[in-house]
Amino acid sequence: MSEAGPPRRGVPPVFLERQSYRRRRVIDAARVLPLIGLMLWLIPLLWREDGAAAVRSSSAIVYLFGVWAFLVLGAVILSTRLAAQGRDGGEGEAGGGEAP
Amino acid sequence: MTMLNTLVAVCSAYALFLFAVAFGAERAALRGQATWLRSPMVYTLSLSIYCTAWTFYGAVGSAVRTGFEYLTIYLGPSLVLMGWWWILRKLVRIGRSQRITSVADLISSRYGKSNLLAVGVTILAVVGTTPYIALQLQSVTLSFEVFGVGDIATGEEKGHTALWVAAGLALFTVIFGTRNLDANERHNGVVMAIAVEAVVKLAALLAVGIFVVWGLSGGISGALEKIDGSPLGQWQIDGGRWAGLMMLSAAAFLCLPRIFQVLVVENDNETHLRTASWAFPLYLGLMSLFVVPIAVVGLEMLPEGSNPDLFVLTVPLSQGHDGLAVLSFLGGFSSATSMVIVAAIALSTMVSNHVVMPLWLRFAGGGAKVSGDVRHVVLLARRLSIIGVVMLGYLYYRLSGGGAALASIGLVSFAGVAQVLPAMLGGIFWRGASRLGALTGLTLGFGCWGYTLFLPSFGAGVFLPESWVTGGPFGIFWLRPQALFGIEGMDPLLHAVFWSLVLNTGGFVLASLASFPAPLERLQGAQFVNVFEHSTGPRSWTGKVAQAEDLMVMAQRILGARDAQLLFEREAQRQGKHGMLPEPTPDFLETLERELAGSVGAATAHAMVGQIVGGMSVSVEDLMAVADETAQMMEYSARLEAQSQELARTAAQLREANTKLTRLSVQKDAFLSQISHELRTPMTSIRAFSEILRDSTGLSPAEQSKYASIIHDEAIRLTRLLDDLLDLSVLENGQVSLNLREGLLSDVLDRAVAAAAADEHGARLRIARDAVAEQVWLNTDLDRLSQVFINLVANTRKYCDAAMPELEIRVCASDRLTIDFVDNGSGISPEAQDVIFEKFSRVSDQKAGGAGLGLAICRQIMRRLGGDISYLPGQGGAAFRVVLPADIAVAAQ
Numbered sequence: 001m002s003e004a005g006p007p008r009r010g011v012p013p014v015f016l017e018r019q020s021y022r023r024r025r026v027i028d029a030a031r032v033l034p035l036i037g038l039m040l041w042l043i044p045l046l047w048r049e050d051g052a053a054a055v056r057s058s059s060a061i062v063y064l065f066g067v068w069a070f071l072v073l074g075a076v077i078l079s080t081r082l083a084a085q086g087r088d089g090g091e092g093e094a095g096g097g098e099a100p
Numbered sequence: 101m102t103m104l105n106t107l108v109a110v111c112s113a114y115a116l117f118l119f120a121v122a123f124g125a126e127r128a129a130l131r132g133q134a135t136w137l138r139s140p141m142v143y144t145l146s147l148s149i150y151c152t153a154w155t156f157y158g159a160v161g162s163a164v165r166t167g168f169e170y171l172t173i174y175l176g177p178s179l180v181l182m183g184w185w186w187i188l189r190k191l192v193r194i195g196r197s198q199r200i201t202s203v204a205d206l207i208s209s210r211y212g213k214s215n216l217l218a219v220g221v222t223i224l225a226v227v228g229t230t231p232y233i234a235l236q237l238q239s240v241t242l243s244f245e246v247f248g249v250g251d252i253a254t255g256e257e258k259g260h261t262a263l264w265v266a267a268g269l270a271l272f273t274v275i276f277g278t279r280n281l282d283a284n285e286r287h288n289g290v291v292m293a294i295a296v297e298a299v300v301k302l303a304a305l306l307a308v309g310i311f312v313v314w315g316l317s318g319g320i321s322g323a324l325e326k327i328d329g330s331p332l333g334q335w336q337i338d339g340g341r342w343a344g345l346m347m348l349s350a351a352a353f354l355c356l357p358r359i360f361q362v363l364v365v366e367n368d369n370e371t372h373l374r375t376a377s378w379a380f381p382l383y384l385g386l387m388s389l390f391v392v393p394i395a396v397v398g399l400e401m402l403p404e405g406s407n408p409d410l411f412v413l414t415v416p417l418s419q420g421h422d423g424l425a426v427l428s429f430l431g432g433f434s435s436a437t438s439m440v441i442v443a444a445i446a447l448s449t450m451v452s453n454h455v456v457m458p459l460w461l462r463f464a465g466g467g468a469k470v471s472g473d474v475r476h477v478v479l480l481a482r483r484l485s486i487i488g489v490v491m492l493g494y495l496y497y498r499l500s501g502g503g504a505a506l507a508s509i510g511l512v513s514f515a516g517v518a519q520v521l522p523a524m525l526g527g528i529f530w531r532g533a534s535r536l537g538a539l540t541g542l543t544l545g546f547g548c549w550g551y552t553l554f555l556p557s558f559g560a561g562v563f564l565p566e567s568w569v570t571g572g573p574f575g576i577f578w579l580r581p582q583a584l585f586g587i588e589g590m591d592p593l594l595h596a597v598f599w600s601l602v603l604n605t606g607g608f609v610l611a612s613l614a615s616f617p618a619p620l621e622r623l624q625g626a627q628f629v630n631v632f633e634h635s636t637g638p639r640s641w642t643g644k645v646a647q648a649e650d651l652m653v654m655a656q657r658i659l660g661a662r663d664a665q666l667l668f669e670r671e672a673q674r675q676g677k678h679g680m681l682p683e684p685t686p687d688f689l690e691t692l693e694r695e696l697a698g699s700v701g702a703a704t705a706h707a708m709v710g711q712i713v714g715g716m717s718v719s720v721e722d723l724m725a726v727a728d729e730t731a732q733m734m735e736y737s738a739r740l741e742a743q744s745q746e747l748a749r750t751a752a753q754l755r756e757a758n759t760k761l762t763r764l765s766v767q768k769d770a771f772l773s774q775i776s777h778e779l780r781t782p783m784t785s786i787r788a789f790s791e792i793l794r795d796s797t798g799l800s801p802a803e804q805s806k807y808a809s810i811i812h813d814e815a816i817r818l819t820r821l822l823d824d825l826l827d828l829s830v831l832e833n834g835q836v837s838l839n840l841r842e843g844l845l846s847d848v849l850d851r852a853v854a855a856a857a858a859d860e861h862g863a864r865l866r867i868a869r870d871a872v873a874e875q876v877w878l879n880t881d882l883d884r885l886s887q888v889f890i891n892l893v894a895n896t897r898k899y900c901d902a903a904m905p906e907l908e909i910r911v912c913a914s915d916r917l918t919i920d921f922v923d924n925g926s927g928i929s930p931e932a933q934d935v936i937f938e939k940f941s942r943v944s945d946q947k948a949g950g951a952g953l954g955l956a957i958c959r960q961i962m963r964r965l966g967g968d969i970s971y972l973p974g975q976g977g978a979a980f981r982v983v984l985p986a987d988i989a990v991a992a993q
Contacts, residue, residue, distance in 0.1 A: 027185060030377075034183030041175050041346065044168075045339045055335040058324035060168060061392060068178070068385040075182050075378030082374060 023085045030078045040067045107247045121296050122276045122289030129288040137288050140375035146291050146362045147380050148298035151387055153239035153436035154510045161409035163395040167336050174388045176349030178381035184373050190528055194631045195364035199698040203360045204450045210527035210628050211535035212621035213706040218454035220542055225357045228516035229443050231509040233493025236436035237262040243432050246413045266494040269440045274483045277445040297434035304431025309390020312397045323393045330396040344594045351521045352514035357446035448485035456481040457704045512557050515597050519545035522605045531625045536615040541608025545600045552581045553596035658699050763935050782814035824953045831960035838881040846874035848882055852889030865897050866906045873911040880965055888958045892921045900925035916986045922979040933971045
């Protein structure tokens with residue numbers, strides 16, 4: 001592969017165009033979304049379970065599926081934005097680069 | 101009984117319908133109308149094989165027993181899909197670029213195409229999946245039982261149902277799962293059938309849920325009230341299991357062979373992941389939405405002691421909604437069948453690629469060079485593997501006898517396949533992960549899982565003696581399978597997951613840290629970890645030894661004649677060659693290997709190409725890929741620097757040569773005018789004086805004699821000039837014959853100095869000589885040698901511009917004889933130094949004495965004598981060094 005020329009990743013530019021910048025932030029958001037979901041779904045661990053003050057199951061259902069709906073909605077928005085920017089700016093991998 | 105018959109009829113009709121769907125999809129794909137088959141939605145729906153009968157029926161049962169814990173099984177995969185940018189994107193890209201055919205292939209390919217690892221993962225997958233297939237058969241049988249009259253469904257009857265289902269599934273999978281050999285090509289029929297089944301099971305569960313909520317509970321608020329009033333009314337979960345199972349299901353989602361099959365192998369467009377990232381969590385959410393209401397209503401309406409696992413069926417039945425019950429039954433049937441089909445395909449790919457093919461190649465194949473289509477062998481292996489896997493599941497079901505032991509197998513199986521996770525994630529994110537690490541981790545994890553979870557899951561006393569469970573093996577208390585290291589009170593599942601994954605990851609990391617991977621492993625590591633940077637594969641073959649024809653023979657056997665020829669022709673064209681056979685360049689071999697890997701797996705393909713190519717080498721360029729990016733940059737810039745230095749050197753040499761040529765050209769021009777002048781001057785005077793002699797009468801004899809002698813002198817000058825030219829051309833053409841004689845160097849020098857002085861009027865040149873050093877015997881052409889000396893001395897006389905010209909002749913005899921002529925003049929300018937030995941070269945025009953042939957002749961003579969003459973810079977004045985080879989000097993001593 002060395003004949004192909006210089007390594008493609010040279011010194012990365014310090015500033016990006018607005019479009020690439022937006023795309024990267026959308027990718028960041030896509031990365032953060034599951035972490036938010038994990039956190040929200042682990043919150044039931046803090047709920048009281050004993051006695052009369054225990055959380056009722058109906059509230060639990062509303063909460064858990066509410067989080068679910070919220071996450072799906074977030075994923076829909078992020079995926080459509082990624083798709084739109086992918087079309088505009090080419091499917092540039094440089095935007096995401098590499099998971100660390 | 102009529103109900104049962106109806107059900108059998110419905111079931112058969114549904115199965116026929118699925119066959120028709122799969123067949124239609126295959127036909128559409130063949131006609132090239134497959135675009136709708138490849139939509140992201142179909143991809144997402146195909147992922148739904150995650151929801152098996154275990155989740156379809158079992159979720160409600162689980163909700164009844166442990167409340168909301170069933171949700172964790174759906175939450176984990178939802179998070180994985182939503183976090184597709186972290187892992188799935190990379191996994192899918194690797195799967196596509198490396199043409200991965202299964203989980204085992206991924207692990208084996210990453211760790212240096214090791215078949216041992218592939219076999220290990222295959223065994224793990226088979227052990228983990230077989231009970232799961234048994235579970236599906238059980239659930240189908242159970243659901244049949246619900247419709248039949250309990251007494252009739254004896255054990256015999258159950259077995260028959262399961263056997264028929266298993267046989268039907270095996271048939272379907274064999275027909276549609278092995279249509280094409282290349283596992284990377286989509287099984288359009290299968291995928292389409294699965295997508296349809298996904299819709300059916302979702303629709304069935306939603307229908308039952310809607311019936312329960314709006315039909316039996318009076319809307320949403322009513323349903324919520326009912327839930328609060330039920331035994332499930334309060335939030336009660338085991339925190340450890342809530343978090344632990346979420347993690348476990350997420351891990352299993354990545355590692356389950358069937359999920360990997362649809363997620364990575366059957367994927368044909370990475371952008372489908374983007375849609376699946378929200379659509380699949382949505383699907384899972386809908387699947388789990390009505391589970392609790394159904395459970396609550398089932399608990400309320402059905403008699404005590406009903407099997408909660410079958411509430412999805414029994415609730416509609418108890419209300420007389422037979423149609424809904426049948427739909428629900430089809431949902432469960434779909435869940436079970438789609439899981440078995442895909443699992444069988446995934447496992448059979450692994451078994452045939454990593455177990456059967458390597459064995460066949462070794463024992464029956466007679467090497468990769470034998471001609472003859474091998475595809476039927478691969479396909480047969482795969483078909484037999486499918487039948488074997490399904491039948492293994494059936495056997496397991498019969499032997500275990502169904503029942504509760506089987507019901508718990510779902511999570512046990514998850515924990516088993518999750519053992520692949522450290523090796524998988526380590527492989528795609530950590531370059532340092534090594535084959536030894538993966539082996540160690542998998543072995544430890546698998547062993548620990550088997551000991552602490554799998555074997556005890558059969559119940560104490562079946563595989564593990566009861567005394568072991570309570571008192572530890574051989575009385576070693578801290579090795580009790582459900583309380584390792586004395587930690588008691590943990591949930592057995594969490595306990596096993598925790599210890600197996602801790603030991604697995606620990607072993608994996610430590611062994612990776614301590615071992616040194618082979619070059620191929622490091623290459624593959626770089627390829628996997630930096631899959632977004634490296635789009636090409638590693639160049640690992642030395643192409644020269646490979647025979648293109650042998651490769652062709654082999655490729656035809658695996659890819660089929662037409663495809664193989666197309667591939668070879670395309671490659672040949674790409675290389676700019678005519679005909680069929682491309683050069684076996686590393687590039688081509690790599691492409692070929694990857695094509696083959698799509699059919700028989702990376703390890704086997706590697707081994708087959710290896711059999712023909714003979715050896716594998718890792719070139720410097722390959723290792724560059726292994727070096728990290730900084731090193732790459734450094735290496736590259738160092739190479740650039742070296743190249744530019746070389747370029748600079750070449751340019752300097754070229755410039756030098758150019759100026760030399762320019763000078764030579766100038767000299768040639770000068771010489772031509774000089775030579776014509778030299779020739780013309782004597783000719784002119786000869787003509788003039790001969791005319792005088794002819795035309796003038798009355799010339800005195802003295803005048804006549806004077807004119808005649810002028811003519812004579814001029815003629816001699818001409819002759820000498822022509823002699824020189826002739827001499828040079830003779831010497832240059834190598835036609836001169838040497839007259840070898842013996843003599844003393846001092847004699848030769850004496851003669852030369854005398855001869856040179858004879859030309860000169862008034863010997864102004866002082867010559868310093870070393871009489872002792874000159875006593876050297878020579879055996880050479882003394883006349884020629886003396887000609888060189890004369891020339892050098894005469895040159896000094898002519899050109900030395902010192903007020904008191906002096907010439908020093910130094911003789912030095914060591915391994916060769918050198919004679920230096922050094923004068924005290926101003927020397928020769930550096931730019932003139934390298935041209936003075938050329939023909940027609942003269943240092944200055946004003947001191948025009950000869951034609952500029954003297955030194956050229958000297959050089960030719962010396963070369964003929966086996967020595968050389970060169971200019972000796974840095975001696976103060978002009979200095980020439982005459983070198984004679986030692987044998988000439990020594991021979992005569």
